[in-house]
Amino acid sequence: MTHRVWIDGIALWSPTMPGWDIARAALRGEPTPPLQPASRPAPSLLAANERRRAPDAVLLALEVASHALAASGHSASTVASVFASTHGDLAVTDALCTTLAGDPLLLSPTRFHHSVHNAASGYWAIGSGSAAASTALAAFNETFATGLLEACVQCTADAQAVLLVACDTEASGALRSVNRSRGLLAVALLLAPVRGAASGWALDWSVQDASVAVPVLHSAAARALADNATAAALPLFEALAADASCRLAWPDASCTPAWPDASCTPAWPDASCRLAWPLSASRSLHLVLQPLAAEAPRAPAA
Amino acid sequence: MKPLPISPLTVVAQGLACATGVGLLTLADALRSSQQTLQPNDFTAGPLPCWIGRMAALDDTRLPPALAHWDCRAARAAWLGLQADDFIGSVAAARLRHGAARVGLVLGTSASTIGVSEQAYAAPAADGGFPAALRSETLNSIHAVTAFVQEALALQGPCTTVSTACSSSAKAFAQAERWLRLNLVDAVVVAGVDALCGSVLYGFAALQLLSPEPCQPFAAGRRGISVGEAAGFVLLERGAGDLQLLGHGESNDAHHMSTPHPQGLGAEAALDGALARAGIDAGDIDFLHLHGTGTTRNDDVEAALVARRYRSGVHASATKGLSGHTMGAAGIVGALVGLLTLRDGLCAGTAQTAVVDPALGPVFAQQLQLRASVKTVRVAASHSFGFGGNNCVLIFGRGSA
Numbered sequence: 001m002t003h004r005v006w007i008d009g010i011a012l013w014s015p016t017m018p019g020w021d022i023a024r025a026a027l028r029g030e031p032t033p034p035l036q037p038a039s040r041p042a043p044s045l046l047a048a049n050e051r052r053r054a055p056d057a058v059l060l061a062l063e064v065a066s067h068a069l070a071a072s073g074h075s076a077s078t079v080a081s082v083f084a085s086t087h088g089d090l091a092v093t094d095a096l097c098t099t100l101a102g103d104p105l106l107l108s109p110t111r112f113h114h115s116v117h118n119a120a121s122g123y124w125a126i127g128s129g130s131a132a133a134s135t136a137l138a139a140f141n142e143t144f145a146t147g148l149l150e151a152c153v154q155c156t157a158d159a160q161a162v163l164l165v166a167c168d169t170e171a172s173g174a175l176r177s178v179n180r181s182r183g184l185l186a187v188a189l190l191l192a193p194v195r196g197a198a199s200g201w202a203l204d205w206s207v208q209d210a211s212v213a214v215p216v217l218h219s220a221a222a223r224a225l226a227d228n229a230t231a232a233a234l235p236l237f238e239a240l241a242a243d244a245s246c247r248l249a250w251p252d253a254s255c256t257p258a259w260p261d262a263s264c265t266p267a268w269p270d271a272s273c274r275l276a277w278p279l280s281a282s283r284s285l286h287l288v289l290q291p292l293a294a295e296a297p298r299a300p301a302a
Numbered sequence: 303m304k305p306l307p308i309s310p311l312t313v314v315a316q317g318l319a320c321a322t323g324v325g326l327l328t329l330a331d332a333l334r335s336s337q338q339t340l341q342p343n344d345f346t347a348g349p350l351p352c353w354i355g356r357m358a359a360l361d362d363t364r365l366p367p368a369l370a371h372w373d374c375r376a377a378r379a380a381w382l383g384l385q386a387d388d389f390i391g392s393v394a395a396a397r398l399r400h401g402a403a404r405v406g407l408v409l410g411t412s413a414s415t416i417g418v419s420e421q422a423y424a425a426p427a428a429d430g431g432f433p434a435a436l437r438s439e440t441l442n443s444i445h446a447v448t449a450f451v452q453e454a455l456a457l458q459g460p461c462t463t464v465s466t467a468c469s470s471s472a473k474a475f476a477q478a479e480r481w482l483r484l485n486l487v488d489a490v491v492v493a494g495v496d497a498l499c500g501s502v503l504y505g506f507a508a509l510q511l512l513s514p515e516p517c518q519p520f521a522a523g524r525r526g527i528s529v530g531e532a533a534g535f536v537l538l539e540r541g542a543g544d545l546q547l548l549g550h551g552e553s554n555d556a557h558h559m560s561t562p563h564p565q566g567l568g569a570e571a572a573l574d575g576a577l578a579r580a581g582i583d584a585g586d587i588d589f590l591h592l593h594g595t596g597t598t599r600n601d602d603v604e605a606a607l608v609a610r611r612y613r614s615g616v617h618a619s620a621t622k623g624l625s626g627h628t629m630g631a632a633g634i635v636g637a638l639v640g641l642l643t644l645r646d647g648l649c650a651g652t653a654q655t656a657v658v659d660p661a662l663g664p665v666f667a668q669q670l671q672l673r674a675s676v677k678t679v680r681v682a683a684s685h686s687f688g689f690g691g692n693n694c695v696l697i698f699g700r701g702s703a
Contacts, residue, residue, distance in 0.1 A: 001484075001485065003484070086443070093419065097416075097420050097423035097501075100420050100423065100500045100504060104346070104504040107501075107507075108508060109560070111508075112501070112504075112505030112508050112509065113509075113559040113560050113689055113690075115501060115505070116412065116689050116690060117444055117467075118465060118466040118467055118688070118692055119559070121554070122689065122690025122691055122692065123559070123690075125554035125555065125691055126556055126557065126559070126691070129556050130554065130556055131555065131568055131571055132553070132554065133552035133553055133554065133575075134466075134552075134554045134690075135464060135466055135473055135477070136464070136465050137462050137464050137465065138445045138463045138465060139445055139461060139462045142461075143445075146460065146461075149460065153486070154480065156484060157483055157484055158305055174426055174430060174432060175419070175442070176431070177429070177431025178422075178436075178437055178438060178439050178442045179439060179442065207460065279460045280452075280457075280460060282402070282458045283403055283458065
């Protein structure tokens with residue numbers, strides 16, 4: 001069974017793509033102006049002293065959460081949230097384990113509460129004032145797909161606007177010997193149960209009995225982030241970056257110089273875009289994205 | 303917006319291992335006798351004066367050879383919980399009924415296998431990285447204990463780790479209910495697993511929330527928590543049954559990372575959500591399993607909420623004096639205590655607490671039961687409140703099936 005939700009807000013942050021406008025151009029393969037890479041974002045939701053102490057994962061999550069919410073025009077108080085991260089903040093885990101191996105009594109209370117997987121969820125609620133339900137989850141390689149599924153499920157099951165945030169950080173210290181995540185990447189989507197003024201896309205989702213592979217990355221900008229544990233999100237953001245006119249030009253691909261990979265064209269036969277991610281060995285999450293500009297005009301309201 | 307009522311789900315099977323032992327019978331015995339199941343801390347290498355709910359059997363537990371690559375304290379705890387009450391057999395039957403791809407898994411944990419990483423940092427390899435035996439990306443990931451359970455149960459449905467600190471495994475019920483409501487799956491294994499580890503013990507020590515004596519929820523002299531470990535499991539399916547999940551409510555305090563909202567507004571919103579989904583009033587609740595950690599502030603706020611919203615005759619009890627505070631598993635332990643009450647009428651007391659703190663008021667003093675008793679219970683609720691201000695309330699009931 002297929003369910004429909006609406007995308008009302010989109011955000012992305014990485015050191016080389018600090019914001020959706022830059023990311024949108026870069027993920028389409030367009031040349032972007034040279035940029036001094038940012039070391040970490042500075043979400044205005046946190047006071048300056050909190051920002052200084054906050055782990056990267058919290059800053060990343062709050063940065064994209066605020067932008068996706070602002071783009072949507074929804075009020076934070078009515079929006080539930082799903083925070084998906086494969087590893088949480090790896091620098092915090094490294095520091096925590098280092099302290100425990102040295103003098104465990106030196107562990108600071110702040111470090112401890114930064115170490116919970118729902119740290120970003122908690123700071124989001126405090127910073128935005130939203131008392132709506134908020135969850136934090138992980139599913140190893142299936143983390144992004146599982147988070148996207150949960151956001152779609154909550155939006156559909158309870159007719160509730162849901163903010164999805166996914167982010168991962170870079171392994172540090174001894175953790176680098178077991179953890180492959182590199183770089184910083186955060187993405188966010190605001191999903192709404194009904195079409196509103198800010199709705200840019202219709203998103204049809206379903207869970208199917210099929211074994212699929214993680215979709216490939218097309219753009220050089222996305223490929224440069226392939227080692228981040230949230231990189232599985234990027235194919236969706238590449239699709240959202242390509243606007244309707246660009247998509248309608250397929251299969252000429254004239255406007256996508258950085259996407260020489262012709263394997264993506266058969267999957268995009270019309271204005272819609274189909275994407276799928278594995279959820280387990282035999283189940284998968286399938287999306288059909290329709291840019292609203294490409295939809296048939298709606299009958300005027302009576 | 304007030305949520306709409308949901309269709310009840312049936313509880314098909316249950317399993318539990320915690321400081322009281324392996325199996326629900328050990329929990330029932332402990333609830334009846336309020337025997338001492340906590341012990342002075344002998345888990346940390348250095349001295350840390352506190353009491354713990356340690357699962358004695360874990361040190362000698364061996365995983366089957368095919369699953370040995372997951373060996374660690376959290377996986378062993380999960381393995382004992384799966385054997386308990388033949389939960390693993392009930393899941394095998396569900397797998398046959400529905401197919402492995404139609405059985406989901408939602409597991410709540412706070413620390414998961416962090417104990418493995420702690421061990422690696424204490425004894426690094428020559429290159430400064432993890433020692434060979436622990437050099438595994440999957441084992442050193444928060445999803446590890448969930449992936450272990452998925453493999454042990456041979457499940458192929460959607461599978462996720464919920465990690466919202468001490469509300470984790472309560473929220474796992476909410477997520478599972480939505481999956482079943484939308485027909486993504488035909489059955490869901492709901493789980494909560496956390497094992498003792500340095501980060502949690504020293505973390506709570508840093509917050510000055512560890513009690514130097516066994517925790518005494520709602521007592522005047524309460525001095526903090528006793529950390530415990532547990533693995534609990536529930537198998538949920540659509541349809542009516544003897545024991546049912548009636549409702550769930552989730553909220554966030556939006557107040558502070560490690561102290562509750564002073565008026566308990568977040569907790570109350572979670573209660574309202576659960577009541578609306580169950581389609582009942584707070585006055586319909588016969589038994590309440592309190593979050594009851596034994597910290598001054600948590601107990602203050604929770605007692606005020608209970609006195610304000612529940613009827614004076616409700617049987618309220620806190621059981622962390624038996625199991626310890628089992629972190630991410632606490633939500634499912636509370637659910638299992640509630641289910642036991644619905645099945646057998648065995649209403650828990652509040653172990654370790656001799657006298658209710660008079661400062662919590664006369665209504666709460668009447669609601670909190672210090673000793674176990676047997677009575678007919680039709681509706682049971684359970685509170686779970688976690689770090690980050692994360693709240694979840696669950697409501698279970700007896701079905702007519």
